[in-house]
Amino acid sequence: MKTAPSPALNDPGIVPAILARHGHDATRLMQILRETQESLGWLAPETLTAIASGVGWPRAKVEGTAAFYSFFHLRPRGKYCVLWSDNITDRMLGNRELMQALCEKLWLEPGRLSEDGLVSVNTTSCTGMCDQGPAVLVNYRAVTRMDMARVEQMAELIRNQVPLDEWPAEWFQVTDNIRRKDALLDHGLVPGEALAAAMALGPQGLIDEVKAAGLRGRGGAGFSTGMKWALCRDAAGEAHYVVCNADEGEPGTFKDRVLLTSYADLVFEGMTLAGYAIGAKRGLMYLRGEYRYMLDALESVLARRRAERLLGARILDKDFDFDIEIHFGAGAYVCGEESALIESLEGKPGRPRIRPPFPVTHGYLDQPTAVNNVETLAAACLVARHGGTWYAGLGTGKSAGTKLLSVSGDVERPGIYEYPFGVTVAQVLQDAGVTNCIQAVQISGPSGVCIGQDELERRIAFEDLPTAGAFMVFDCTRDMFEVARNFAHFFAHESCGFCTPCRVGTQIVAQLMDKLETNHGSPYDIDEMFKMHRLMQGASHCGLGNSACNPLFDTLNKFRPAYERRLKSLDYEPAFDLDAALSQARQMTGRDDAGAHLDNME
């Protein structure tokens, strides 16, 4: 194995320039690391040392952050880094076979850098392209609609070392796929309209309208937005902050992608409204690293809004200053949890904080912070413009307004569907077009609920099925065990590792699911999974661990035959396969005759 050249020494001016651009501010460490890696390819030990001394942090702290995020590379990563989105919807579209084919064409194993240091191919958690998968990230740029022809062409492009900018432009096309519009997507507002209406109300008046609207958080938990703003406004602090949670990492969700692509004005205006309501001067948008490709477009929207006096000093000529900056995550699902997100915004590993205190009183830089979902902020514009009473008239009693659903899986028209709350699952399925019989729908992603075909009359609403937006459809040909196994591995990969039950428990569960998958399971193993579910649900530090076994629990209860047909026997079976353990010895001796096998299988 060749030792890679030290990248930082290749151009000694790069790191100091990045540090200077960020004012040597340690809280901007995530952005410093990302930009450094974009320039140098990876984060070498001496690069981290230089960054640490530049921001005045102990070196180990900088390495601790870098090592936490999947998208930061502390070892040479190759000129081309291809990551296949590995959500269950990508698998249903054949991503595994395509990845295997790409690896074969490039003569490499998944997860290993090629001998010449040119390319690595691996999987990553859902990249938010479920409506146009199978998707990959190539050097963290999103490529959609992979197929065998593209795989062949991609292998050629990589082998010939063609720069990414010269790859076919249509590969990088991301389409909105908006299939149904309602009040939000058909808002009809011009930039500044909602803001002007809000300023006529005054901060307290705006909060009162948002409370009257019954607007609840669209990230899934459904906390009252007006209440959150009021608590934050009333909290004492040197400065108040607005944080837009655009880290939509829940597999199967892609609504924020569409809102930020085609409704960015509405989202930024919503952030400005929140800033006005709580008395903040700064807003931070935490955008998932997978959406890096949006940066230029979003920055130009921000620049236009500044030029139009909708951001910056004296907005709309009133005594209100507010501006927005964009921060990127780097591949960590747990950062969708608001306190982990704040840790990440401060340059630290995304570990959920001990709560209380809550972010409304002690958030970003320990100051009062309102963390709101992208969709919530966009919806706030409607409330400001049309009033709380009007908004409360949409949807159901406890779920005012509309909800964007990210529909994917076995439907004819995957994409974004907006409905007033209260719509039935069956209605959504009918609109999205189903040809085959429906077996299950996973609502709100792996941490949500899985409903069976006898539950399709249930409603999308906080009263029944609360959701952050994911809506993954599985027809009768799908193996629900494989769905649950995919989710189990997702949680094992995304657990932050802070608390024992989630850190080790998610691994144990993934291991048990693999044992079943290889037909070595027994009812004993299913009991073990229930036991881990009970442990993790009570003892975990945050929602990730608490909900990590939800998909197993649901599928075990509703689709038990999918598990039972994999059980080898009704007694205990060891996971250890004696015959498989001899495979290395067979390889070394070049033998594969009957005498080189142990008949321990029957």
Place this chain on the structure above:
Amino acid sequence: MSEQNIFLLDGEEIAFAPGQTIMQAAQSAHKYIPHLCWHPEFKPHGSCKLCTVKINGRFGSSCTVEAAAGQNVENRTAELDDKRRTLLQLLFVEGNHFCPSCEKSGDCLLQATAYEMGMMTPHFDHFYPDRPVDASHPDVMLDFNRCILCSLCVQASELADKKNVFVMGGRGMRGRKIILNSESGKLGDTDFSVDDRAASICPVGVILKKRVGFVVPYGERTYDKAPVSAVEAAK
């Protein structure tokens, strides 16, 4: 102590000072709540979850939840000790723990707590992680095979020694680990000293002082003489 500053711990009345956590109040009252990552000198970390109790019927970490008047706290119940036993088993299979040959055997909080909870086997399949031993420092060696990720060395080095020799980094079971504050990643290249508070904080056998191994023989060590519940309650 005013009349109302009292909560129930397994049915026994415990007085507390306002601001104390359930763990602190229990410790003051010489009651043992199992724990690994908690240490009276440092901020609660809340990661090992061994101190999970039931507060008015709901699970919570006793090291982070503040005591409040009238709380009914369940601690040493069969249900909770069963969960603790499972948590211990998870910690045992996550690392590489070979008690019979470990220098810390008998002084190890993990081992003692496992005895206390009646853990007879590791139960789960071992992960056998590949974890390095660091003998680069002249006076101290590190055997990360035994690390339970409690972060006490991190806190001791940062808060007591003002050095930040140890930092917790990485993600998940396969990534999370102690990162040492040197470009080489070696303890010998940090400013760590055997006299640091962090050198004697490890509850298990990761941070070991050289040339003093087995000075106290097996059989005569802290938890050889009394179980951890008695040792802790006597503090």
